[in-house]
Amino acid sequence: MITLKKALTLSTEELNKFKDELKAKIEANPELNAYIDVNNVGDGVPIAIKDNIQVKDWSVTSGSNILQGYIAPYNATVIDKLTNAGLSPFGRVNMDEFAMGSTTESSFYGKTLNPINADRVPGGSSGGSAAAVGAGLAIAALGSDTGGSIRQPAAFCGIVGMKPTYGRVSRYGLGAYASSLDQIGPMTQNVEDAAILYDIISGSDEKDSTNAGRDEKVTPNLNADRKLTIAVLPEYLKDASQDIKDAYAKAIEALKSAGHTIVEREMMDAKFDISAYYITATAEATTNLARYDGIRYGNRVDGKNLEDTFIQTRSNGFGDEVKRRILLGNFVLSSGYYEAYYVKAQKTRHIIKDNFERIFADVDLILSPVAPTVAPKFGELSKPMDMYLSDIYTISVNLAGLPALSLPISKNTDGMPVGLQLIAAAFDEQTLFDGSLSLETAINYQK
Template identity: 45%
Template sequence: MIDISKLTIQSLNKHLKDGDFSVRELAEVYLENIKNKNPDVNAYLEIYSDVLEQADVIDKKIKAGDIKPLSGLPIAIKDNILIDGRVATSASKILKGYVAPYDATVIKKLKEQDVLFLGRANMDEFAMGGSTENSVFGVTKNPIDLSRVAGGSSGGSVAAVSMDGALASLGSDTGGSVRQPSSFCGVVGLKPTYGGVSRYGLMAMGSSLDVIGPITKTVTDSEILFNAIKGQDPMDSTTYGEGIYSQREVKSKMVVGVPYHVLENGGLSDKVRKNFDESIEKLRSLGYEIKEIKLPNIEYSLAVYYILMPAEVSSNLARFDGVRFGLHVDGDNLLQDYLKTKGQGFGQEVRRRILIGTYVLSAGYADAYYNKALVLRQKISEDFEKAFSEVDIIVTPTTPGPAFKIGEKINDPLSLYLEDVFTVPANIVGIPAISVPSGSVEEEGVSLPLGLQIMAPHNSEKILFEVGKKLLNE
């Protein structure tokens, strides 16, 4: 019997090389586990019907001596990333039945590595939300406590890994959508540098913020999967090549910056603060120097994010017009077709964000909101640049608290937005950030995981992996 709870990408490769089991046998174990757990958790929207056929093809290659670092990796893919010939809906009614006409660049790279695609993972509609409660296919529950959310928007991708329904997964992160659910479910989630991973074939939400990131059980696996999907791509002009950002080197004695003033505004409970202080002590005991830093404009980051993101959303989602793909609701004329299709096809949160975006971009308000937010975005970036001249990494909690109850924040969109307070700055600035498990807090007799967020300068994921591995004793 294969013990998938202990399996990592690294150990899987060795098992397959040693012939301990076949990819088909491994696939059968995962499919059985998904069959048992998915009805409760709702991590997957679809389990592909050809998983065993895929496995046989990979097994044949391995038998012929063709084994790659990711061969046979059982992976879940967020429902907003295109796989040629397979359905992709962004968990929205408006894309019901949409079949992807090509492979996203990340998928192309994974196919070249012979990974095993298990299925597509649930998410908040068009990646808008932090709880997966905005999926039209129902909420994804937290595998650790089914009364709580898995987080979002990549809730399905994260829950799939957390429940051992996949060994790794891909999500997308616009304001924390990989890191926040990873923190809620006790796994490792990486938001790479903006432009580090191609967005070609990722359904756009906030194009200046979006990035695809890996979700894994260990930091070592995160590094392996990141290295497999990263790189410049002619199909995404915002990806960067060599020489654009100088890479910070891993040093033996690194300085950890802690913006304590940010924690004061984060609404941390005493228990969460204690957990964070313990992480800082652990970093100190590992030989890092701890230094308090100030990020003067960071208090504006949430407001900046909730202006820029909806503005980009309102523009990106204009393409869903009922003419070229997905849902079409018929009206008396073309204008009525648009109104009805968008009105009925988009869920409530998506409609809300499109309207906010329309407002902040409209004549008379664009200067006060959108243009001002752009100025502040640059100021926040300068704050980080200055901080990184004194420190190597910056740490904060990933979230203000552990996973919340399903339904707890559904009627108060603003309170849900405030959940993103620690994760949003990395997207605004474009720097890489990783969430690693940092222990847990007890709530109602259940031990709920928390995450520590580590941020590094552009293109310096290497430092995140180094510190993350040390923290998790890898």
């Protein structure tokens, strides 16, 4: 598979030939179930698009039954930015329903397989994006990250996944899960490609009220030789498997060999992250999903009256995990529990952000695990609590609105990739990409 950087130099004729070959390769590998459909349109470099990002005239369903039949009437801002830069949306890729999951098993279209080992999950919710890139069925892809949904599947599939600072990439046209947490980001074969795609999709957008209005680019100033101070978190790894601990030690040695300064720091107990995240995310999800009632768009199940139509449509249209999170969100927002749960979660979120700011007062980056284990086998995270705990290392980044990048470090004895993440201070994507490129160069990961 050619890199994004190389693809941007191809002629229109070369690109069209490549896209025909790519489509044939996708059609020859249906068992992976990474793509929902392929739309070979436009002359640009083909980019796979997660099924919750609006592409005009495409069916866009967020992996859900309730949105079957919906056709997007407009482009998300990131899609306009892609086409303006000579790229084109190529295919719609699978995801957990409404981005609620860590394995891509909750999709209406069925599960996506891990391209390294078909018995294991590709991660979620951007599992289709990660599997497509990991299998060589996409040059690059767009995913969305609410609590790790770009970085975790990237780690499980042996690719690079980057979650930008909140507000750096427009959310206009992204199907919302939790509005204060969601960010679209690049999923690529290497760090430089991630920087290129990040530069293309990021920047100001008047259509998004949460957009930060910043347009600085990182690719022109990429510098793998820049010496940084990087914090490591020995105590933070107590719940991680030996595979993760071994990769962490390898990464530390690689960073030292590249001339970076390594210092030890402490993070607050991740159990507080889990609690604050799932209260916040489910509360916001409850509000965002209230619009899906079968009246304005998508699937409808006609009932005896209007109320019954709402009930039947939502009961049949949403999957179990989405229903579970709607129920939890309504509970924490209810009058008797709002102060006890939601307000406390917001206070905890502020403490988490302050903790990061204290660390970044004298360090440039933080090295952290992405997940407690390598990609689990299908069914191993069937209990909701097990799935929620698998996000233990990623969700604090979203709660604090920080940028982070996952990249492959090593493989375990079963040949499964082990990814780690670097985390930067808010709006310091330049340092994040510089450090990530340096680590990637020092590790020299072989697929």
